[in-house]
Amino acid sequence: MPQQNGVSERRNRTLIGMVRSMMTRSKLPGFLWGKALKTSTYILNRVPSKAISSTPFKIWNGRKPSFDYFHVWGCKAKAQIYNPNEKKLDSRIESCYFIGYSKKSKGFKFYCPQAHTRIQETGNAKFFEDQDVA
Numbered sequence: 001m002p003q004q005n006g007v008s009e010r011r012n013r014t015l016i017g018m019v020r021s022m023m024t025r026s027k028l029p030g031f032l033w034g035k036a037l038k039t040s041t042y043i044l045n046r047v048p049s050k051a052i053s054s055t056p057f058k059i060w061n062g063r064k065p066s067f068d069y070f071h072v073w074g075c076k077a078k079a080q081i082y083n084p085n086e087k088k089l090d091s092r093i094e095s096c097y098f099i100g101y102s103k104k105s106k107g108f109k110f111y112c113p114q115a116h117t118r119i120q121e122t123g124n125a126k127f128f129e130d131q132d133v134a
Contacts (some may be wrong), residue, residue: 007051013038026074028097028117032111034098035119039073040102071098071108072129079110079125096120 018040019033026059045056057065071077074097081094096112099119108124 014023014044026097028074028099028111032099035109036073039100043070070125073098073100076131077110077125077129078089081115081120081122083110094120097118
């Protein structure tokens with residue numbers, strides 16, 4: 001029962017608050033809330049907490065996490081998405097939105113509303129974090 005464990009209850013409230021904030025700012029479709037939750041968890045595992053003297057990431061991996069690759073969730077991006085059916089003169093760049101970090105590689109996950117496969121992964125992208133999402 002999570003209501004009897006104050007630590008987990010507080011962490012759940014923090015995660016839901018982060019997801020709500022990310023979804024509101026980005027104005028992306030509601031079905032992406034799970035991706036926002038995964039990204040929130042990813043971030044919280046890499047930042048310090050009052051409960052422990054280090055970050056969870058450092059405890060598990062024995063090294064400090066890097067923040068160089070962090071990006072604003074839901075920001076606009078131009079990504080080079082792999083497409084096996086691409087013709088020679090087709091555009092290789094997709095307009096999309098950043099929605100998380102890949103588990104399989106050092107790449108990122110993107111929501112591409114116009115693409116055949118809407119959720120894509122790639123490490124080759126340019127982020128526009130200073131622009132508001134429409």
